[in-house]
Amino acid sequence: MKEYQTINEISGPLVYAEVDEPIGYDEIVEIETEDGRTLRGQVLESSDGLVAIQVFEGTSGIDRDASVRFLGETLKMPVTEDLLGRVMDGTGQPIDGGPEIVPESREDIIGAAINPYSREYPEEFIQTGVSAIDGMNTLVRGQKLPIFSASGLPHNDLALQIARQASVPEEEEEGDEGSEFAVIFGAMGITQEEANEFMDDFERTGALERSVVFANLADDPAVERTVTPRLALTTAEYLAFEKDYHVLVILTDMTNYCEALREIGAAREEVPGRRGYPGYMYTDLATLYERAGRIQGREGSVTQIPILTMPGDDDTHPIPDLTGYITEGQIYVDRDLNSQGVQPPVNVLPSLSRLMDDGIGEGLTREDHGDVANQMYAAYAEGENLRDLVNIVGREALSDRDNKYLDFADDFETDFIDQGFDTNRELEDTLDLGWDLLSQLPKEELNRIDEEFIETYYVDDEGEEVEATAD
Amino acid sequence: MSQATQQDAETGVIESVSGPVVTARDLDARMNDVVYVGDEGLMGEVIEIEGDITTIQVYEETSGVGPGEPVENTGEPLSVDLGPGMLDAIYDGTQRPLDVLEEKMNSAFLDRGVDAPGIDLEKEWEFQPEVEEGDEVSAGDVVGIVEETVTIDHKVMVPPDSEGGEVVSVESGDYTVEDTVVELDNGEEITMHQEWPVRTPRPAVEKKTPTKPLISGQRVLDGLFPIAKGGTAAIPGPFGSGKTVTQHQLAKWADADIVVYVGCGERGNEMTEVIEDFPELDDPKTGNPLMARTCLIANTSNMPVAARESCIYTGITIAEFFRDMGYDVALMADSTSRWAEAMREISSRLEEMPGEEGYPAYLSARLSQFYERAGFFENTNGTTGSVSVIGAVSPPGGDFSEPVTQNTLRIVKTFWALDADLAERRHFPSINWNESYSLYRDQLDPWFEENVTEDWSEIRQWAIDVLDEESELQEIVQLVGKDALPEDQQLTLEIARYLREAYLQQNAFHPTDTFCPPEKTHLILTTIKTYNDEAFEALDAGVPVEDLVSLDSTPRINRIGVQEDYEEFIEELKEDITEELRGMY
Numbered sequence A: 001m002k003e004y005q006t007i008n009e010i011s012g013p014l015v016y017a018e019v020d021e022p023i024g025y026d027e028i029v030e031i032e033t034e035d036g037r038t039l040r041g042q043v044l045e046s047s048d049g050l051v052a053i054q055v056f057e058g059t060s061g062i063d064r065d066a067s068v069r070f071l072g073e074t075l076k077m078p079v080t081e082d083l084l085g086r087v088m089d090g091t092g093q094p095i096d097g098g099p100e101i102v103p104e105s106r107e108d109i110i111g112a113a114i115n116p117y118s119r120e121y122p123e124e125f126i127q128t129g130v131s132a133i134d135g136m137n138t139l140v141r142g143q144k145l146p147i148f149s150a151s152g153l154p155h156n157d158l159a160l161q162i163a164r165q166a167s168v169p170e171e172e173e174e175g176d177e178g179s180e181f182a183v184i185f186g187a188m189g190i191t192q193e194e195a196n197e198f199m200d201d202f203e204r205t206g207a208l209e210r211s212v213v214f215a216n217l218a219d220d221p222a223v224e225r226t227v228t229p230r231l232a233l234t235t236a237e238y239l240a241f242e243k244d245y246h247v248l249v250i251l252t253d254m255t256n257y258c259e260a261l262r263e264i265g266a267a268r269e270e271v272p273g274r275r276g277y278p279g280y281m282y283t284d285l286a287t288l289y290e291r292a293g294r295i296q297g298r299e300g301s302v303t304q305i306p307i308l309t310m311p312g313d314d315d316t317h318p319i320p321d322l323t324g325y326i327t328e329g330q331i332y333v334d335r336d337l338n339s340q341g342v343q344p345p346v347n348v349l350p351s352l353s354r355l356m357d358d359g360i361g362e363g364l365t366r367e368d369h370g371d372v373a374n375q376m377y378a379a380y381a382e383g384e385n386l387r388d389l390v391n392i393v394g395r396e397a398l399s400d401r402d403n404k405y406l407d408f409a410d411d412f413e414t415d416f417i418d419q420g421f422d423t424n425r426e427l428e429d430t431l432d433l434g435w436d437l438l439s440q441l442p443k444e445e446l447n448r449i450d451e452e453f454i455e456t457y458y459v460d461d462e463g464e465e466v467e468a469t470a471d
Numbered sequence B: 001m002s003q004a005t006q007q008d009a010e011t012g013v014i015e016s017v018s019g020p021v022v023t024a025r026d027l028d029a030r031m032n033d034v035v036y037v038g039d040e041g042l043m044g045e046v047i048e049i050e051g052d053i054t055t056i057q058v059y060e061e062t063s064g065v066g067p068g069e070p071v072e073n074t075g076e077p078l079s080v081d082l083g084p085g086m087l088d089a090i091y092d093g094t095q096r097p098l099d100v101l102e103e104k105m106n107s108a109f110l111d112r113g114v115d116a117p118g119i120d121l122e123k124e125w126e127f128q129p130e131v132e133e134g135d136e137v138s139a140g141d142v143v144g145i146v147e148e149t150v151t152i153d154h155k156v157m158v159p160p161d162s163e164g165g166e167v168v169s170v171e172s173g174d175y176t177v178e179d180t181v182v183e184l185d186n187g188e189e190i191t192m193h194q195e196w197p198v199r200t201p202r203p204a205v206e207k208k209t210p211t212k213p214l215i216s217g218q219r220v221l222d223g224l225f226p227i228a229k230g231g232t233a234a235i236p237g238p239f240g241s242g243k244t245v246t247q248h249q250l251a252k253w254a255d256a257d258i259v260v261y262v263g264c265g266e267r268g269n270e271m272t273e274v275i276e277d278f279p280e281l282d283d284p285k286t287g288n289p290l291m292a293r294t295c296l297i298a299n300t301s302n303m304p305v306a307a308r309e310s311c312i313y314t315g316i317t318i319a320e321f322f323r324d325m326g327y328d329v330a331l332m333a334d335s336t337s338r339w340a341e342a343m344r345e346i347s348s349r350l351e352e353m354p355g356e357e358g359y360p361a362y363l364s365a366r367l368s369q370f371y372e373r374a375g376f377f378e379n380t381n382g383t384t385g386s387v388s389v390i391g392a393v394s395p396p397g398g399d400f401s402e403p404v405t406q407n408t409l410r411i412v413k414t415f416w417a418l419d420a421d422l423a424e425r426r427h428f429p430s431i432n433w434n435e436s437y438s439l440y441r442d443q444l445d446p447w448f449e450e451n452v453t454e455d456w457s458e459i460r461q462w463a464i465d466v467l468d469e470e471s472e473l474q475e476i477v478q479l480v481g482k483d484a485l486p487e488d489q490q491l492t493l494e495i496a497r498y499l500r501e502a503y504l505q506q507n508a509f510h511p512t513d514t515f516c517p518p519e520k521t522h523l524i525l526t527t528i529k530t531y532n533d534e535a536f537e538a539l540d541a542g543v544p545v546e547d548l549v550s551l552d553s554t555p556r557i558n559r560i561g562v563q564e565d566y567e568e569f570i571e572e573l574k575e576d577i578t579e580e581l582r583g584m585y
């Protein structure tokens, strides 16, 4: 393998080197600095005689005399079932002091697109035990459902609660373990403290054994963050589609990932898109998020819960905006609810699970599920809408009907949403709780619910209370 | 994708690779020629020629491809294969059948460097001739028929570039698409297979003014903002507002003969949903499985960007081909914004001078060229056919002032504005009735008046007036509360509420409500109008408004949508409302 000492430009995370042989696009590069460190990078552009290299660890320490080696292949992730229980850095090097990883195969981290014809439509309900999700924004296996949060909000607690509690009730009942469950955790630029929060929880609950952790922390090189999620997803695909695992991938924080993309784009002097982010960010994010799913004839599945913090709490910012355009819904963590002490502070109104409709209902969850969710949405929206008016005219000026909706909205937040991070609610309880709340409204108001279900589930006696089961 | 012949291939050498854009030296090529790039022969298209350097957009991933590798020119422009076998098919953006690719690649993941013709070249179809020896035929004429699916008779036509002539021999029976079925006196052999360059509209005699609606079975569309057969419509909206569901609803229920659904840069699972659902659903027109009239094109967001750019053209060319046969075709493109972004991405790799928000200066031209291919046409063979185009638009941040939305609105005649607020309140379809419009409304009214009911436009106007009044009143209510309004206005608000809940809203996931025939759409309005008229009479007679808005019968208005036997239900309901109100004074 040829070594070059031909670096002629270093700019931000990029190195330009002259070559006298053809170098492939996306090929992996090793750069050895004079002090003996080996840095890794990837070919971003290859033209006759000159290549642009993006260096994962950053370019500090590289000078014109550093030597450059082209490895003749694109970046690969060594995969094996033994990765379960292991902790790695953001480039996939073990950092847990464990034994060397003996790969079963090495997979290209770019990942080929799943043929849409080969996909299987996701419709298997995952019970997360969180009412705001199970009842109103149901998650299914193979879905990509991000958490839209902002700095200072407890999105990690919510993600952990989901990872801890996620189960598929039917399989449990039948005692049919089917496929095993695995969690892949890809951290990009999060603080050591946040990482500890995850690791401690994984260790406490014993989840680590069935987890693979890739950790690029805040003080790790930024450019490396463009690789971390791809390593995580390549591992996920291997476990899901070769080894039949149901894999839950948590990626946090996608905002840091996008910042790294922007940095590289700026260094290449590309024409920037909105707010300085690269014009191809939609496509780039899609190549990550679309790696969730199910495939016909395979047992396993890849479910993704990416977490992102919205800069300035603004969901029209390109990062949440482009994410929302690709993923199959989103869960909003809300600052107001959080300051009211609601746990988890999920605002269901802008939240959405697009795969919900096919994953719920008779035979899947419960016959009334869809109608109940619809009605609660409409009722909560109506109550929420009236709150502004109350501030102006006071409750007395409102009709009896309006007051009922206001009460509904309040109770919905305190009884239904605010369940705490440690409560694991059965779906049945979530729905019954929903009926309790809806039964505060007159029957005629429940126009989104099939009359038959009203007959069956409406709680006629207003005094009667059904207790939410917490365990 | 049609497999261009590889003879006369000129070969060049790769000079540089940057994502989907490759430059080559020493390649003798014309603009838009299809080329095979690199050792693996990845398909690409020439998009710029400057001196000795030819720029190519590559329809497959380019990782690992490097300078020095060969580029081969086919000398043919990017074309599609046209012939029987396009219905019930699913293609990628360059018309490679995805089921065939799965088989050839033996993997659920898309590999590269594998090509496949757009239609099965070996399958035999039963050709039934429509001409006899001695007949004169010219370009576009139908020479025979093939039953392509249970629903659609495929018309075998003389290719548009044919000189025409006298038929000297005709076959009848089972043939492949490459066998000659008709021979002309000038020696021209006609097969069931045509190729057509995707960026060139297929010829027609003239474009005419459309006068028939494309019935969608969606109340707010048919009732308030109808699109014509041969018309154009745009559905812009932020993420999660209902673009795809609306497009799917149209693909399912529109009374078109043929549906071409282009998933352009969107989700894989959405295409899978169509593949799984459509075979189970009945075509509302014929009762046959929906797939029998459907052609799917799926170039999802993670598939190559250049093929995303071309998928729109692949779709519209297939649509035009069925139009030539005299069919009414509806094409849905979800989402045209992804197509525009693909143009932007390629353009920026070419280092072209960017226009607004980085989009190339020709964005507006490309959009209008695309929508111009829609229309109600007189075909060269004397039949009439139409292509209706419905494009979803995904504006960044949901802001309609951005270039793709704005340029689209300058062209299309129907605007269905999706609204995040309505979606949040689960008011579906979340089409904003104040912002949306249809410029076809007046020219379609005669059809509705003749085929559905005489007072179609009159009662629609009444509904629009009530909704307008509601918007004005809502502003006051936000300040002082509902009870401060005069009684007649409180009643209007209640009427408007029913218009919103029972008429404008429609649940796409309810087995009955998902499709609402125009007759039912109309009857729902008349029911609400009955309530309106009777209640105002009662108000005049001194009945307090509290009583008028809390009737026992009116909540049933919200149940009409889900009734299958709606006629009886509505009749009874109208009687009950009338009786209840008249009993109050």
Ligand SMILES: Nc1ncnc2c1ncn2[C@@H]1O[C@H](COP(=O)(O)OP(=O)(O)OP(=O)(O)O)[C@@H](O)[C@H]1O
Pocket: A324, A325, A326, A352, A353, A354, A355, A357, B237, B238, B239, B240, B241, B242, B243, B244, B245, B246, B266, B394, B428, B429, B430, B506, B507, B508, B509
């Ligand atoms: N007519 C409808 N009836 C019932 N639900 C609907 C309807 N339209 C939309 N929805 C709900 O809204 C969700 C989002 O709709 P859809 O996927 O069509 O959004 P979109 O505008 O295409 O978003 P994106 O731009 O991200 O693709 C659906 O999953 C469904 O839950």
Ligand SMILES: [Mg+2]
Pocket: B243, B244, B245, B266, B334
């Ligand atoms: Mg969509």
